[in-house]
Amino acid sequence: MVTLSSPLSHKTLSSPQFSTKRHACPLQQLHLPLRITSSSTASKRVPQTEECSSPFKELRTVACGLLAVCTVATASPVIAANQRLPPLSTEPNRCERAFVGNTIGQANGVYDKPLDLRFCDYTNEKSNLKGKSLSAALMADAKFDGADMSEAVMSKAYAVGASFKGTDFSNAVLDRVNFEKANLQGAIFKNTVLSGSTFDNAQLEDAVFEDTIIGYIDLQKLCTNKSISAEGRAELGCR
Numbered sequence: 001m002v003t004l005s006s007p008l009s010h011k012t013l014s015s016p017q018f019s020t021k022r023h024a025c026p027l028q029q030l031h032l033p034l035r036i037t038s039s040s041t042a043s044k045r046v047p048q049t050e051e052c053s054s055p056f057k058e059l060r061t062v063a064c065g066l067l068a069v070c071t072v073a074t075a076s077p078v079i080a081a082n083q084r085l086p087p088l089s090t091e092p093n094r095c096e097r098a099f100v101g102n103t104i105g106q107a108n109g110v111y112d113k114p115l116d117l118r119f120c121d122y123t124n125e126k127s128n129l130k131g132k133s134l135s136a137a138l139m140a141d142a143k144f145d146g147a148d149m150s151e152a153v154m155s156k157a158y159a160v161g162a163s164f165k166g167t168d169f170s171n172a173v174l175d176r177v178n179f180e181k182a183n184l185q186g187a188i189f190k191n192t193v194l195s196g197s198t199f200d201n202a203q204l205e206d207a208v209f210e211d212t213i214i215g216y217i218d219l220q221k222l223c224t225n226k227s228i229s230a231e232g233r234a235e236l237g238c239r
Contacts, residue, residue: 085138085140085158086114086116086138088116088118088119089114089116091116094116094117094120095117095120095121095122097115097116097117098115098117098120098122098128098129098132098134098137099128099129099132100132101115101132101133101134102115102133102134102135102136102137114136114138115134115136115137115138116137116138117134117137117138117139117142118138118139118140118141118142119140119141119142120142120143121142121143122142122143122144122147123143123144123145123146123147124145124146124147125144125146125147125148126147126148127148129144129147129148129149129152130148130149130150130151130152131150131151131152132149132152132153133152133153134152134153134154134157135153135154135155135156135157136155136156136157136158137154137157137158138157138158139157139158139159139162140158140159140160140161140162141160141161141162142159142162142163143162143163144162144163144164144167145163145164145165145166145167146165146166146167147164147167147168148167148168149167149168149169149172150168150169150170150171150172151170151171151172152169152172152173153172153173154172154173154174154177155173155174155175155176155177156175156176156177157174157177157178158177158178159177159178159179159182160178160179160180160181160182161180161181161182162179162182162183163182163183164182164183164184164187165183165184165185165186165187166185166186166187166188167184167187167188168187168188169187169188169189169190169192170188170189170190170191170192171190171191171192172192172193173192173193174189174192174193174194174197175193175194175195175196175197176195176196176197177194177197177198178197178198179197179198179199179200179202180198180199180200180201180202181200181201181202182199182202182203183202183203184199184202184203184204184207185203185204185205185206185207186205186206186207186208187204187207187208188207188208189207189208189209189210189212190208190210190211190212191210191211191212191213192212192213193213193214194212194213194214194218194222195213195214195215195218196215196218197218198221199221199222199225202225202227203227204225204227204228204229204232205227205228205229206229206231206232207228207229207232208232208235209232209235209236210235212235212236214236219236219237219238222236222238223236223238223239
């Protein structure tokens with residue numbers, strides 16, 4: 001069974017009755033963004049001084065929120081298809097850094113130092129990768145065959161051409177991962193989050209997709225991969 005993550009429908013949003021009506025404050029003249037409030041809340045009496053100051057509080061809140069979003073967006077190292085990868089790290093123990101993982105950022109892929117695991121070999125690693133945060137890690141051409149990566153977080157990881165044959169991804173978070181041309185034969189995606197991840201030309205023979213969590217559009221794209229076995233297609237619900 002596959003759990004689909006989908007946005008709220010328009011019908012869900014249309015049922016409550018909302019009102020943008022304000023009393024005492026001429027918001028139209030201030031040209032500030034309005035907060036949509038329910039009619040029951042709008043009907044309550046609010047002192048005029050507090051009501052007139054609320055638009056400025058809202059503007060300050062919106063400005064702080066935009067600043068926070070810009071900070072995260074500029075620090076997040078998402079690698080686009082047309083961008084070049086950074087040079088291979090010359091750090092002697094760069095492969096061992098996977099056993100520690102990223103200490104900050106996690107799902108947002110923000111870090112203070114790139115996690116470069118390219119060409120590293122973690123074949124049959126059964127303990128040191130489990131539950132680690134490897135968000136935005138560079139994994140191209142690395143080997144994770146037979147490794148236990150259950151409960152790991154790999155959000156926004158770049159795993160093009162990597163090998164994950166028989167890797168256990170149970171209960172892991174693998175959203176927005178680039179698995180292009182990766183070897184995922186026999187990989188276990190049991191109760192795994194795969195939303196936003198891409199599998200272009202990936203090898204998925206005998207991969208297990210039991211209770212995989214994935215968006216509907218992402219599922220449609222994944223089902224176009226002809227290497228998925230009949231059992232895997234049945235678990236995903238491919239038509």
